[in-house]
Amino acid sequence: MYRSQQLALKYFTAAMVLFGIMVVAGLLASAQYVRDGFLLNVLDFSVNKTLHIDTMIIWLLMGFMGAIYWFLPIELERETEGIRLAEVMFWVFCAAVAVVAAVFIFVQYGPSNDTTLWLIMQGRKYVEAPRWAAAGITVVVLVFVYNVVFTAIKAKKITGILAVLLVDLVPLAGLYLIAFPSITNMSEDLYWWWWLVHLWVEATWEILIGCIMALALMQLLGTTRRIVETWLYIEVALVLGTGILGLGHHYFWIGTPSYWLGIGGFFSALEPLPLLGMVVHAVYDAGAHHMKTSNKPAFYWMMAEAFGNFLGGGVWGFMMTLPQINLFTHGTQWTVSHGHFAFWGAYACGVISVIYLALQKLRAAQEMNGQAWRWSFALLNIGLIGMVGALLVAGIAQAFFERAIGGSTLYAFIAAQSNEWFVQGITMRLVFGLVFAAGYAMLMYDLLSIGKRSLSGETLRTRATGSAA
Amino acid sequence: MTPAEMVVTSLLLGLFVVLAGCYGVLFCVGRLRANRALLYAAYTAYGMQAAVAASLVLSSSLGEWWKLLVAASCAVYLPIPPATWRFLESLHQLKEQDS
């Protein structure tokens, strides 16, 4: 195994730990909706939510980096360049994340000056981390880009997939610089902030996960390079063709010109089209191989990726993207419903799929199967869909009672939050969050043990009967 | 747009895309298994999608350009699964030829 792949396993481990912290923080925040005063002035909602969304971003990033460190030496048939530096940067990354989390939990906020921004809290969503940490993350990402670029240079070789990846890493890294400035004008702050968030999760990250899935498909199903490459180029064309100006769907209400209503709404409405193509492609792949694969969990999670992306991003997004509708749904639990579904489907499922692929190689398992992965797959997806459905109910109630009827004042907000539909929805969200948490625990158990059970009765029985367990 | 219309319209928009997804999946599985019943189901799903689009165009309070967008995208969704299917088949056939 290449050192780069060993590093990948470390990144996957760190990612899964942060996934767990994300779940805990999410449960705490959910509980604060259900029980007034829970952890008030101790761990306020803003603290739990910050931990929840930031660990999500970081665990996904670590998952992507792990996937690239895993596949890169296989693609270029040589060790990753600068691997020792990369190994050091992994620990720097983890240390920085730990310190930032500790500061978020134990210090939480500071006076309104630059020192606070540099050391404690920047207070912009997803990029709350103080500037010193943002600088650290920038260095980690730059080393990562260096690793990828110089490995290709030293190998004197480039594949289509790597070329797309390399080009994609430039804006991915560059956009992160938007995490640094503090802009007085909220309109301008949000204008640029949305470049970072949207052009990450609805553009550069889509391309990145596309590259990773292309590399994974070649391993998992033996799909030829020409097919995955062609598909990747089509995906880039469609995702960026719709997503770059689809950025405008965040520019409806922040003070920007009204032409964004038309432009943003139009391109955003087209964003589901490439996602439908991905679903068709996924079904084709599944059918062409008659669902036979030596790594069932990796395969199922990849299918979940295609469907989840379409449903969470495409369907949920389309429900709320037309400006006439968005005027009511903007900034409500409807948004939360869409966000959870889209992040899960578009990214989380893909990362989990790659981890299963890597584990198969690590444990030299002929076959990856069992009961545990099925339980975790079911619990996580049922938990997630349950949360999403519950939040949709709460979101519809909020859009209806607070915005459409209530006039969006404080008392309209209170009335909507107290409405029985809202309360039901937000309570069921916590219930399904617990289901999701159980799925996470099961996933951890499975990741730690799957493929190791080759001498266990389970697999011997499977082989004897010739049927899947 | 009244509050009730807002909720109904947004749910119809979501249903529109869900039905597009059903059409795509049923079409694919129908072709994979050469199953005519599934293909009919696929076209039924598309028919329902078109019906949803029609109700949005004829009865909703969406602006006229948005109604045009709904109608146009409904038309565009129709060839996507068959075209993607044909394309995937031709890609995989070339793979067979190569190997």
Added chain:
Amino acid sequence: MYTADPAFWRAGAISSTAVMLIVLAFLTVDSLATIRPGGANVPPYTVMNKEIRYEYDSDAGRDRPVIGADQPLFGRTHSAEEAEALAHKGKLVIQSRNCLNCHTFFGNGAYYAPDLTKAWLDPAWQQVWMPMTQSDSREKAMVAFLMNPEKYPTWSRQMPNLKITQEEAEALVAYLKWMSAVETNGFPIHFGHIQTAN
């Protein structure tokens, strides 16, 4: 068949991305001009010295901010430099206290606490908080609340005490007043007015 050639699709990916980025660049230049303080949609910070309303404009077909007569803030008329300094400070308060992870601004942030886009115009300040805090002005009631939210709750979900000083609270109030005058294409719809369901 050229569609089977990856290079065809690669060319498509490059050209569609390039075209979209160029369009985005042009729209960005125009948007930035519109949203700078003093631009078409965003008033200068000195609007904090004026009365601000939010009214339905039947020509535009949406609600729009209306700048009215002089209305000093905290009994003073702030110069351009003072107003900008107050706004700068107010924004630092928002960032240092992580307000966006409970509240929304222009609908962006978190949804545990109310949207603050038109908070300056919320009737609750006059109806509920001015009597509760025994303040003779809206801005004083806002400052009193921000400094000690636990003393003036309006429902069972409470705002935590974030150790906001008097100076910080005044800057934050000034910021919220300025923000309520930004043209948001009608968001939130009919603020302060209750509608029927059908």
